[in-house]
Amino acid sequence: MLQISLWKRLLIALTCAVGLWLALPNAFYGPVEQHNDAAAAIEKSGATPELETQLALWPEWMPSGLVNLGLDLRGGAHLLAEVNVADVYASRMEATWPEVRDALRSLTPVRRQESPAGELRVRLNDPTKMAEAMETVRGLARQVTTLSGAGSNDIVVSGDDGLITITLSDAEMQATDERTMQQSLEIIRRRIDEVGTREPTIQRQGTDRILIQVPGIGSATELKAIIGTTAQLTFNPVVSRGSNGNDNPGIGNLLLPSTDESGVFYTLEAAPVVTGEELVDAQPSFDQNGRPAVSFRFDTTGARKFGNYTAENIGSPFAIVLDNEVISAPTIQSHIPGGSGIITGNFSVEESTNLAVLLRAGALPAGLTFVEERTIGPELGQDSIDAGKIATTVAFAAVLLFMFASYGLFGFFANIALIINVGLIFGLLSLIGATLTLPGIAGIVLTVGMAVDANVLIFERIREELKTAKGPARAISLGYEKALSAILDANITTFIIAVILFMLGSGPVRGFAVTLGLGIVTSVFTAYFVTRLMVVFWFERRRPKQLTV
Structure with a gap:
């Protein structure tokens, strides 16, 4: 009933x-949105009279959750980015070279040979050691840690007539692609979150593309400035300094321009001592002359590497490289323990702040190619x-x-x-x-x-x-x-x-x-x-x- x-x-x-x-x-909607923005700003950087006025637009005891407006309602920027996953293969081979060189050093001297991207070729001085050298290099292989690649090694080693060729296995390439996409998604999300945008859409499309939609941002160009830079920071030993950008740096070296000195080029060892992946913090600051700079701090592993290298190379120049440009090349004056330091260059305050944001969020593992962009x-x-x-x-x-x-x-x-x-x-x-x-x-x-x-x-x-x-x-x-x-x-x-x-x-x-x-x-x-x-x-x-x- x-x-x-x-x-x-x-x-x-x-x-x-x-x-x-x-x-x-x-x-x-309007007053509540201003209230929420003011509350977030106060929590981040402290209260000001203007923020207090905005905060008072909506009572604190009332709910303040809003339905966020999407890109087609609020306006904003739309990007479709393609991740250059092949870049990671080349970087992986660059990082493998010092390990292979050190492993073979006790057998016979070796020389690195010219090779396509994503491949490492090593010439033995003594070809009679070929079988033993290949066995040593195979011993450097690691198991692929994905379900689809279970039981497979991460590298494939082949050789003939004193020349050893090392490539990534298919299973490792597939696992690398997946890791690269996941890291790119996470880092793009961190970078966008750092600048306080509201409810972005960041998702994978297909095998190697990422869709990025950010409501409320001014333009697609502004969005690209936030996420388009890979912000790959490395600290490389300096081989030489010159003014000819057409010099052959030699196998295993890089020839990079300086942003701090016009017309100057540095030849560097390609294998970095420390990378930005080992950074745990980066903040905008000022150097001893009051110029904008970025202070940084490494994790335990990075601090140990950084400290050991500076202790062993006092008096030698040391290049700080950001996205294939030398932004600073100071001479090591003394041992630098603790894993902290400062990056100086011709920065404006805004540039140092943006660089700190990018470094704090992490480096993109591969470059991005923007195949579609729209401003709404x-x-x-x-x-x-x-x-x-x-x-x-x-x-x-x-x-x-x-x-x-x-x-x-x-x-x-x-x-x-x-x-x-x-x-x-x-x-x-x-x-x-x-x-x-x-x-x-x-x-x-x-x-x-x-x-x-x-x-x-x-x-x-x-x-x-x-x-x-x-x-x-x-x-x-x-x-x-x-x-x-x-x-x-x-x-x-x-x-x-x-x-x-x-x-x-x-x-x-x-x-x-x-x-x-x-x-x-x-x-x-x-x-x-x-x-x-x-x-x-x-x-x-x-x-x-x-x-x-």
């Missing part, structure tokens, strides 16, 4: 109240918002009028539940910090239709039960009970589709799937429980002898 226990009534009412309470900040202006975003508002308002108003015209008082109850439904959707979106896009708005509009569909099933079922001459209370109770299976069938299948779209889709498709999935949950709740509770309240007070739906 039409009886709902007190605890169920309280639970339904409390759920609606909490959902609407969480959705409330979205009705005051805020005017276009506002047009999208206005179009979405009009579509939603028209759909919502038409549904409300239809329900009231078709079902009278019961349609009025359904309309109230429908308004609560939309509020609950925004409350859930705010709670999980979801991003709303134009397809997401389409998902909300579709949800409105599905919520009405559930109410139509219930009310039509009540009409059928009333025709069998049952009393109003029994007809209402049977109407809700017998319509439940049809409501669940329709919504569960749609929910499964939403889950599949979320798992397999990307970008706007995911935005649509999120709002659709949440909307299905709230639609079933409001259509079956909220409208039923309102009908029960009305019936308990009116006790009608006859019922017309």
Whole structure:
């Protein structure tokens, strides 16, 4: 019969109240957004009178979670970047050369030979040691640590006539590609988070591409400046210094230009002593002359390498290389323990700050090639918002009028539940910090239709039960009970589709799937429980002898 226990009534009412309470900040989007930005700025760098004023725009005791606006609503930058994974193979071979040289040193002197990128060729002075040398090099191999490459070694060693050739195995190349993509995704995300952008979309597309969408940023060029630099920092021994950029540096060496001295080129050992991967911190600072600089600190391993090298090479120059340019080449004056130091150069304050951000976030393992870039202006975003508002308002108003015209008082109850439904959707979106896009708005509009569909099933079922001459209370109770299976069938299948779209889709498709999935949950709740509770309240007070739906 039409009886709902007190605890169920309280639970339904409390759920609606909490959902609407969480959705409330979205009705005051501008002030709440300024409040949130001010709170984040105060936490990061301390309070100022201006920030305190912005913080006071919204009460601290009120919820402040907002539905983040996507790229198509707020405007921003869109980039599609291709990761040059082949660069990592070449870097790996460069790092392998000192290890191979040291391992073979006790057998016979060796010379590195010219070789294609991603391959290491070593010539033995004594070809009679070939078999023993190949066995020694094979002993340097490590097991591939992925499931697909289980049981495989990371390098393949071949040789003939005193020449040993080392390449990465297929299993290691596949594992390297996967690591490179994961590292690139994580580092791009860190760099964008460092500059405080809101709700970026950073996800992998295909085997070697990354989609980057950042709402609210000025332009694609600005976004490229943040993430486009690999920021590969290395500390290399200096072989010589000159002014000819066409000199042959020799095998195993690099010829790099200086950014600090115009027309100067340094010949460096290609194998670095320490790399930026061993940095644990980098902060903008000033040198002893008051010029902008970047202070850095290594981890334990990097500090030991750095300290040992400086102790053994006092009086020798030491190049600090950033993205294949020598930004500084100081002479080692004394042993530098502790693993900390300072990078000087012709920096502005902004450049030193950006460099510190890049180094702190980590170096990209490979270069990026931007194959697609777009800047979406805020005017276009506002047009999208206005179009979405009009579509939603028209759909919502038409549904409300239809329900009231078709079902009278019961349609009025359904309309109230429908308004609560939309509020609950925004409350859930705010709670999980979801991003709303134009397809997401389409998902909300579709949800409105599905919520009405559930109410139509219930009310039509009540009409059928009333025709069998049952009393109003029994007809209402049977109407809700017998319509439940049809409501669940329709919504569960749609929910499964939403889950599949979320798992397999990307970008706007995911935005649509999120709002659709949440909307299905709230639609079933409001259509079956909220409208039923309102009908029960009305019936308990009116006790009608006859019922017309």
